[in-house]
Amino acid sequence: MKTKSTGDLALIKKMNTAIVLEAVIQHAPLSRAQISEKTGLNKATVSNLVQDLIDNHLVQEIGPGESSGGRKPTLLLFHEKTGYAVGIDLGVNYIKGILADLSGNVIAERSLKLKPSQTENALEHLATTIETLMGSAPASEYGIVGIGVGVPGIVDEEGTILFAPNMKWRQIELRRLLEERFGLPVTIDNEANAGAQGEQKYGAGKNIPNQIYVSVGIGIGTGIILNGELFKGSSGFSGELGHLSIQYDGKPCSCGNNGCWELYASENALLEQASSLGFDGLEELLQAAESGDEQVRTLFQGIGSYLGAGIANIVNVFNPSAVIIGNRMSRAAEWIAPSLHESVDRRTLPYHREKLDLLFAELKDEAAVRGAAYYAISRFIAKIKSV
Template identity: 45%
Template sequence: MVIADQLLVKKINQKVLLNEIVANSPISRARLSEITGLNKSTVSSQVNTLIEKNLIFEIGQGKSSGGRKPVMLVFNKNAGYSIGIDIGVDFINGILTDLKGNIVLDAYHPLENPSAEKIKELLFSMIEHFKNQMPESPYGLIGIGLCVPGLVNTEQKIIFTPNLDWNYGLDLKKLIEKEFQVPVFIENEANAGAYGEKVFGTAKNYENLIYVSVGTGIGIGIIINNDLYRGVGGIAGEMGHVTIDLNGHKCSCGNRGCWELYASEKALMKSLPNQHQKASHQELIHLANQNDAEILMALQNLGYYLGIGLTSILNTFNPQAIIIRNDLVEALPMVVNSIRNSISSRIYNQLENNYELLLSSLGKNAPALGASSIMIESFLEMFSS
């Protein structure tokens, strides 16, 4: 029992030190001892173990505070690599990152009404491409994080994708793990985006936030007290299917008058004149900047309806920040202004100045980065378990 307790303490100490080195490198052994409260012999012993495991390494000497110059320790971000892939309704976006989340390679494929089998084929091809191009490293590919625009349960099985044709009998996690022999984690796209923004993006300094992904549908990712909130069955955050019109149109989810029927890109495109209903984001942005009246009205309505749903979110969660991920909203301040005005006309005065409305800083890579970072975190946890 004593030996087991000692091993547990060593593992905990190792995790504490590794976390500090990841967050603050380059850092000295003496500084680690100060920050963690661990004695110098414990720090030295655990640091040597982490060096042996190729997770950290020593670099040149740092500044002296009076005595001998300290040797600095650095996290080995190239000890392994992680893949993050976002399967969208009409695209697949993938990245290969180092262990600090820096993007080493990326790939993007548009999708045109693909079947589940076609998506699987493209997915496997993308993973193979990343593996073949991946730099040499001690741990190689440490895992694959995958996100989809739909419901993912606690067993990481895709159980519903309202805007994507999917074979729900296909156990994608098991198939990828069997093919590539690495751990795989499957997550909802908005959850992954929220996590990406929390770890690498504009949400770093917020403990409670809502990430809103506006695409063909609408999904939200919820961070409460720095943790991703998934709900009991893993499917929290389906706010796109909250009713905002009791007598509204029938939604693919089975409900009527869902928020995403009014405030998604799909809804926006339907509201445009026929000649613009297949316009690209760049074309719509150009037309808006040229003051095209019909486009401006449609975009203003998009902001208005987004504000209706966001008001409910603010009243429900009272977050520090709401982060919106959408190419059009990010490019056009007039849509943001429309959202703000819509919220202001509905919200309590006490709430109005108590939150930040922010735009995604990671753009289309937010979900893939979130998925990749989940795998990195899981990999580093192995050294303390």
């Protein structure tokens, strides 16, 4: 009985520590008394647990707050600089990486454009990017706590990329490779899922329980958040809505299907159309549109119309509160928004459209890399809470 009682007490302390730490993360700056009020734990318990968190460099005192009549209370903050995480957005034609503190603030960043000839060496470029970011981390108690990577493909629970059609990859054991190389916890997920997490945590998706994030890059992927949680389906592979068939017997897709949505509404679709005008990159097209090039603006309008067609299907199925357009194409919001809205308005069932917000990613093309870092941060904090 004594052993069981001791075990019960240890479990209760662990649970209460997690509750106190979460209160500090969510509501800081706040005092010990305010933690007690918010959590329902008595003040003596809170005081002891806070001291443990301070001793473990997870919470810090920042000085006195406002007095409500007696002695000024000491305010507490989550010690966000006690560790750092690496987040990576591995795209078909780019690698974007950040070093973030434990609150998700960007400390350092690095980006690299990938030419088609470099795709075979993308894994080595990825490892070099991670090494560079790790090397830029300030000294801290916990150091680098983990690595998160968003990839443009289907990922299983073991962190293996099963299929990335636009990179022509199959069965790449990315988590295993990175964990063996760096000796750190690694989380691998689909890039659109990472983008959805990034926008929900740090961007336009805050406080929106039902939202669909549409990542528009070389291809199209979607991250589905329902009731505040990322929906991944029974096998973990949901969100491949870029491969919705929107044109029967349409263009052949690298996935093996025909007429997929991403063939008509992605950055790749835009670049194919723009090549006849002498443009070969999104940057050039954005500059041309900014300068008033009507032909380029017309191309963006066409992309907006096709985006709207696919989004209308998504809205009719999921009835979300918001659809958030992210990744690189979000930078063209000014020129795709009018035709996008017109297409969605025309094709969506009126009851579904009534309370729908069409948004562009607040983090623009950094949603996925921020979400990837969040994967590593949340995994570390979950581990800390369970210790």
